[in-house]
Amino acid sequence: MKKIAKLLALVLVLSLIFSLTACSKSGKGIVGTWKYSMNLKKAMEVAQESGESTGLEELGESFMKALEDLDMVMVLELKEDNTYKFYIDEASAKAAAEGMVSKIAEILPSLMASMFGISEDDLMKQLDAAGMTMDDLMEQTMGEIDTEEMVKSIADKTSEGTYRYADGKLYLTEKDAVENPADYAVVELSGDELRITEVAEGAGFDEYKALLPLVFKR
Secondary structure (H helix, E strand, C coil), rough: CCCHHHHHHHHHHHHCCCCCCCCCCCCCCCCCCEEEEEEEEEEHHHHHHHHHCCCCHHHHHHHHCCCCCCCEEEEEECCCEEEEEEEHHHHHHHHHHHHHHHHHHHHHHEEEEHHHHHHHHHHHHHHHCCCCCCHHHHHHHCCCCHHHHHHHHCCCCEEEEEEEECCEEEEECCCCCCCCCCCCCCEEEEEEEEEEECCCCCCCCHHHHCCCCCEEEC
């Protein structure tokens, strides 16, 4: 069951890998607190496609479907002094973690049967032979999933630094780092909507192009 817990934790830290990068002058229109709701199913699919997560196929379609209604809110604060802060809203992360655990509990019998390549009836027979019930399996499995630790891992990995916005391009540079002029995101601003539509080739964010466009709301 440690594999399941590890994969759950991976979903919750996926967006922390995002690293746009930069520093200097900004446009007034981009200043503000921007929020993007990241769907966990889509994030998990991107992780699988990019090779950041392996073994997802063992969890089956029921697991992926269980993530469809779960989201986490990414927050990008762009301040007037050209500093930024990029983090996951802790309340949304906690709700997503708890929601995921609840959904895993719902599909656990079919999920376990699928992982072991047997039917649910055969799974029940094996549990009975081992002197266990499905409730015992649920308690043992779900007990290994520490949602508090998942949320803490997110809170500990906030990205902060300076930013530069020029000619429709946004550069973020983490604290104590040097701006890479080739590492940027193309941004479209429209009122209280900020859309990241492209990322430069070779940028740290490049492997997550499948999530584009990212639509942040102020």
